[in-house]
Amino acid sequence: MKIEPLVSPSTAELKAALQSCETARSGGKPTRLVECAFGDFTSVARGKLVHADDFTGMGGCRAPSVVMGLTLTAGEPEAVFGPLLPDSYDDMHLVPDLRTLSARPGRPGELTVLCEPTGALRSATGMVDASAYSPRAALRAVLARLDAAGLQALVAPELELFLLDRDAQARLSAARAHGGSLTRERACEALSLERLSHFEAYFDELYAACDLLGIPVNGHAHESALSQYEVNFRHGEPLAQADAVFRFKRLAREIAARHGYLCSFAPKPFLDEPGTGMHWHFSVQRQAADWPHLFAEPAGADSAALAHFVGGLQRAAPAAMAFFSPHDMGYDRIALSNASPSHASWGHEDRSLAFRIPASGASARRIENRLPGGDANPYLTVAATLGLGLLGLQAAEPPMDDSDELLRLPRSLPTALDALHASQALRELLGDPLVNAFIAIKRHEHAERAALAQPREQWDLTHLLELG
Structure with missing residues (x-):
């Protein structure tokens, strides 16, 4: 498996993209700053704000490679720096994907763009391009x-x-809708529209920011x-959807902070409550086919291809759990299961299944992966699911x-990391540099x-509560 680095746009392409965004904004205010953002293994948004002239001049910006190997607590594992990434923190080039360039919500005169790291980095085994450690680049591969x-x-x-809300003693409770006299939720009010209305100001601001960034x-x-x-998304192309989730998680946290809560x-903030999932629905289509829908026959029956896709997922599910549940807290979600699968089971409709086939017509037949927790990296989740399913189809x-x-x-988590270490399928799909770095970081966090x-x-x- 070879991950191809993102191709750097030309200066003319960069200037044209900035001009297009300026024209689209009301008044066409010139861009002052561009936010170059990229995701690490925990999907924390990292990067820089750079002047628009520097952005076009450098074709993005530069960043130290140390950020690709940091743990959630900013630790620098010895198993990463030196063996895998340079302990001299060599610079990487952050190459922008101009398809993701957008106005930055709430910041007139600023744009934001998603980037991928590129550039040769030294390791104990030789030179490795920084893109080999990029979850987004792995999904593209x-x-x-x-x-x-x-297929698509x-x-x-x-x-x-x-x-x-979190008090001075770090005790958690349901958020109170600040700015009014509304009461705090005392017991679960599942599907309560009344409770939902208490947070309309928050969701209004969140939706407006999503509209600006094209988050569906x-x-x-x-x-x-x-x-x-729970927030639902419309279906779309995999890379764009992973980008949308990466951006959404950041927006949701930032806007909540402005409203006075967290x-x-x-994956499991309360041991006596259901956990937090990040469920993904997948459908696969044949390119240029009269009947493109791979998972169903025209008459409505499940296809053999659907079963093969599931078979590929099942066989590597123990190893993929390192990506679907990348922190120790996530295994409380499995051990104290409440509609959180504990086996790589599959079938129709039942929400206790890992790979659920929702009731649907033939043209909408899909597989729902219910294993990922809310702390999963969206790029690695989608890459592992589609990649393993494809291997199942091909075999x-x-x-x-x-x-x-x-x-x-x-x-x-250690058991899942051991399974990932031994997984030839995931190493083939994602590459040894990414898999080895991910394992080293997660083992350090666990210890x-x-x-x-x-x-x-x-x-x-x-x-994890604030950064997962």
Whole structure:
């Protein structure tokens, strides 16, 4: 598997893109600053604000490679720096994908664009291009495989989130709608429109920012846990949808902070409440075919290809759980399951299944991956799901029976990381540099957390709650 670095736009293309955004904005105010953003393994938005002239002059901007190897707590694992990434923190070039260039919500005269790192970096095994560590670049590589097979995909995510208050003693409670006399939710008000109305100002601002950035939100509701909400997205092209989720999580947190409370995608903030999922719906289409819908026959029956896609997912699910549940807290979501799958099971309609086939017509037949938690990286989640499903298709893998012990999912992060380390399928799809760096970072985080007297309180609720 070779990840091709993103091609740098020419100076003329950069200037034309800036001019187009300026023209689209009311009044055509000149751009002063451009935000160059990219995601690390935790999908925290990192990058720089640079002057528009520097942005066009440099074709993006530069950033130190250290940010690709940091843990959630800004740790620098010895297993990463030196063996995998340069311990001298060599610079990378952040190449903008101009398809993602947009006005920055709430910041007149500023634009934002998603970038990918490129440039040769030193490692113990030789020179490696920075793109080999990029989750976004890895997804592009999987989509190139899909295209080479004459296929394309549509995906639609569903994101759950919590709106919370945290007091001086770090105790969590349901958020109170600030600025009024509205009461705090005391028990779960699932699908309550009345409770939802208390946070209309927050969701109004969030939707307006999503519209500006082209994030295809499609509605929201109160979910089945105290202070938990779900936001649905319309279906779209996989890379654009992963970009949308990456941007959405940041927006949701930033706007909540302005409203006086905390938005969290952490997988299990309350042990006695349902966890936070990031469910993805996947459909696959044949290119240039009279009947393009791969997962169903024209008469409506499931196709053999759907079963093979599921078979590929099932066989590598224990290893993929390292991506779907990348922090220790996520395994509380599995152990204390509430509609969170504990086995790589599949079937129709049942929401306890890992790979659910929702009721649908033949042209809308799809597979819902219900394994990812809210803290999963969207690029790695989509890349792993589509890549493993494609391998299943190509090998005509049969689906596994629910009684098969191999379907049992890991109950801890170290077990999932061991499975990922041994997974030839995911190494083939994502590349050894990315897989090795991801494992080293997550093992460091696990050891750091395990050394604490109160791991959940001192690590999960201190760090993951706000950054997952």
